[in-house]
Amino acid sequence: MSAQPPQALLQVHGVTAGYAQDIDVLRDIDLRVDAGRITGLIGLNGAGKSTVIKTICGFLPPKSGRIAYEGRDISGIEPHRLIDLGICCIPQESSLFPYLSVQDNLLLPLLGRPRRFAQQMRPRLQEVFELFPALHEKRMQPAGSLSGGQQKQVEFAKAWLQQPRLCLIDEPSIGLSPKISEEVFVWIEKFAQARMGILLIDHNVRRVVRMSDRICVLSLGRITAEGTPADFQGDLHQQVQQWLGLSF
């Protein structure tokens, strides 16, 4: 692997955050994502992984610390500004409008955008339908009538249309069959090959470790280990238990 570029695409510096004033869910978190690279974030349920994404996206302002994107401070950003900055989030829960057609869901990020943006996005729709042929077939159907795997395709297609520079992806394989999950991981690799920086959270630790350039372990709101896939070789189960702070 080549050396890290001097400026990270996303750098989280010493961030502490939480939902209640006196309870910190994240404590002094440092995290880095580079363009064209995947940073994997693994940890037990309740460790604070989704809270990391919510904090980066501005749904939860940090109590202290700083979040820098392309060198600019975006701490506590208003979430509706993310798309203009080239940041896209694929949340664990569906972000689709079930009664709108697949195509309308895909084009929704166009609403209220400058005409220039709309003109760039229309030809990309063709590209998206080539990438996800099943969606072309079902483009006029309500998104809610699609299978879970196809709805996930719509989420990824929507992200691809926006051509973000940073994509934050929370538990993309949850509820999907192993075959569809594998497709999802391949799309994520394709996103990274297109120079996007990816922050990936998934319960499939083995897959996340295999595909990430950098892996961070989050345990009770702290980063307790960090390294490359090579650092996570060997008895992964035992190592991850150790890194998560479990006794075994």
Ligand SMILES: Nc1ncnc2c1ncn2[C@@H]1O[C@H](COP(=O)(O)OP(=O)(O)O)[C@@H](O)[C@H]1O
């Ligand atoms: N909206 C919320 N309000 C209060 N506490 C929350 C909220 N969302 C998550 N939490 C708490 O924050 C902690 C971390 O949750 P989360 O970030 O969802 O963990 P993970 O994604 O690693 O499973 C948990 O203790 C959870 O109960």
Ligand SMILES: [Mg+2]
């Ligand atoms: Mg979560």
